[in-house]
Amino acid sequence: MQFTAAALFLAFSALAAAMPQAAKGANANRPVPTGGCCVPSTSLKQDVCNVNGQSGRCVPDNINNCGGALTCIEDSRLTCDAKTLERGRPLCRRTPGA
Numbered sequence: 001m002q003f004t005a006a007a008l009f010l011a012f013s014a015l016a017a018a019m020p021q022a023a024k025g026a027n028a029n030r031p032v033p034t035g036g037c038c039v040p041s042t043s044l045k046q047d048v049c050n051v052n053g054q055s056g057r058c059v060p061d062n063i064n065n066c067g068g069a070l071t072c073i074e075d076s077r078l079t080c081d082a083k084t085l086e087r088g089r090p091l092c093r094r095t096p097g098a
Contacts, residue, residue: 033058037066045070046089057092 026032026048033039033049038058043049047058049072057078058070073094080092 033072036064036072038070038072040067040069043070044087046087046092057089059093061094063094 027043030042030044030047031039033043033047034051036051038047038049043058045058045060047070049056049058051072051074054074054076056072056074059073059078061071061073063073064071071094073092077095077098078092079095080090082090084091086092
C-alpha cells in the first residue's frame with residue numbers, strides 16, 4: 001500500500017482535529033479575562049480567567065453586576081463537580097456564601 005502526500009496530510013489533519021480543546025490554549029484562543037467580569041459575548045462558561053491575583057473560572061453569577069456577562073470567580077471560592085462536565089471542564093459554581 002502506498003501513501004501519497006495527500007493521504008498523509010488528511011491523516012494528520014484528522015489527528016489535529018481530534019486533539020482536546022485544552023491543547024488549543026487556555027480558552028481555545030479566546031482571551032483570558034482579567035477582573036471581576038468576563039468578556040461579554042466572547043467568554044464561555046468555565047473559561048479560565050484571573051481576578052484579585054488568582055486564577056478563576058467564568059461562571060453565571062450576579063455578584064459583580066457584570067450586566068449579563070459571566071462573572072470571574074476565584075478557584076478558591078468555587079465548588080466543582082468533576083463528574084459533570086460543562087464545555088469539557090468540571091462544572092463549577094460559586095460556593096454559596098463565598
